[in-house]
Amino acid sequence: MAQRKPFRWHIAVFLAPAVLVYTAIMIVPLIGTLNLSLFNLTEAGERVFVGLRNFATLFGDPRWSESFWNALANNGWFFLVHMLVQNPVGVMLAALLSSPRLRMAAFYRTAIFIPTILSFVIVGFVWKLILSPIWGIAPGMLDAVGLKALFAPWLGREEYALTTLALISVWQFVGIPMMLIYAALLSIPDEVIEAAEMDGVTGWSQFRKIKLPLILPSIGIISILTFVGNFNAFDLIYVSQGALAGPNFSTDILGTFLYRTFFGFQLQLGDPHMGATIATAMFGIILVGVCVYLFAIQTRLRRYQF
Template sequence: MRRTFPWHIVVFLAPAVLIYTVFSAYPLFDTLRLSFFTDSTSGERSFAGLTNFITLLGDDTWSDAFWNAMWNNTKFFIIHLLVQNPIGLALAALLSLKGLKGARTYRTLIFLPTLLSVVIIGFIWQLILSPLWGVSEGFLEFFGLGFLFDAWLGKESTALVTLALISVWQFIGIPMMLIYAAMLSIPDDLIEAAHVDGASPWRIFWSIRLPLIFPTLGLVTILTFVGNFNAFELIYAVKGALGGPNFATDILGTFFYRTFFGYQSQIGSATMGATVATMMFLVILFGVMAYFYFIQRRLTRYQL
């Protein structure tokens, strides 16, 4: 029997491949290529090898700003990892309980901020936390906690943590829904058998539900990592491209923006901007590779 070439598969895949190539693959490889070039004062572009990377990591003018942005980005991710994902897990566990009234309403309300623009979220929270006309001070005083109020967005020690918690509030619905969907896929027979054996709800969660959703928790972790190291909009909307105060909220996204496009007295450089973007790509790439090598393999063996 003669087999024909599956042209229908090519027809269906061609639009997606074309769009991915034009808007994702080509810009990525062109950015990697551009990072190996440098621009002269006359505007001529020439091959420079690893010069841009050596400058970024070794020149004090560039390296201090880069490592500061890297460290801030790492703290931004850690806060999400330690606050957003555990709360998302707890909310998913509560919403998956049978007989919980208003579960659909709760899911909708928690997930709703995720659908809003990051710029709008940043502007609203900036107004809420403002010491001049914000409502947060009065809200805390109503509950007798007025002594806790401070200019959180205006202090170097608290600005980044505050912005990270705002981001957690907005995007907590994503890990919640992913974990919630994973919990719904657990066979009811396992839960009913555990109930028959006399297991408590906490024991069922810790010994049955949690191990079965480990792959989903790993997926949520890596999505959080990738999303946080690509973050830009919230910091830019609230604190501007300089990541104030005094670069305390400067992350890789804002550092790349200033480097590529220029800002105030800083002149933009396409080649150095491409170098920063390449470093961001490498950080994300090695982070994802480390996850698959050290964690995903163990999860796969655990399932088997």
């Protein structure tokens, strides 16, 4: 008769603190938010169960749906700019910095990564000063190279404001994909690179045919982190454009829309139940995106073991 393996209590002991903290700050608030979205207040101030009626109001009532779909579309564009600019630039920088011929690579890595550790308040305030048409340095810098005619109050125009803020966010966080891809490139064994060089595969061809397939899993992880981070974005928009996400809500994203709805702003009263409904919708969007990545993309990415 086979002996029963003893239960490893030390595993539970070591996991317990992390599980308790995660449950307290993540799971419990999430359940509370989901519960709050299923209730509403009557005119008498009584809390009543309404089921999915708040979601029907959010998606179907013009008073709510117009703002929601506008914020969702802006969030989608905010994410798309990061995917098309931040991640490719991060991969390119990582490829350049991983070259053994590059001098002062450590200095460049540090300089590019420093904005990542800066506060959103500092980044938003500094870039507002830089881009100000009154006292900003951007007009003077463009004038110095003969391009002053290209300057415009980018944060003050509806057609430019969101893209400008997205590019500011790219400038701040491009160091994260750069460092992750840089680490993935360094993990490629020298034998693989040497074999490619012996076959005459060098330069861009080597990166495209050898290195890029090996770092695809890392690129996939960066992409899903970008998706989650951008659909949780709030700080930069709030600091730069305020809770109203001006001009004329052109920079309004789900985070600022949630803030105004839940806490209220100026003459708008806060509505915790509709705010929780928006938060639940955000959670659903992120959950769907993560599931699509895990089950449709991640399973197709081949991981190489060395």
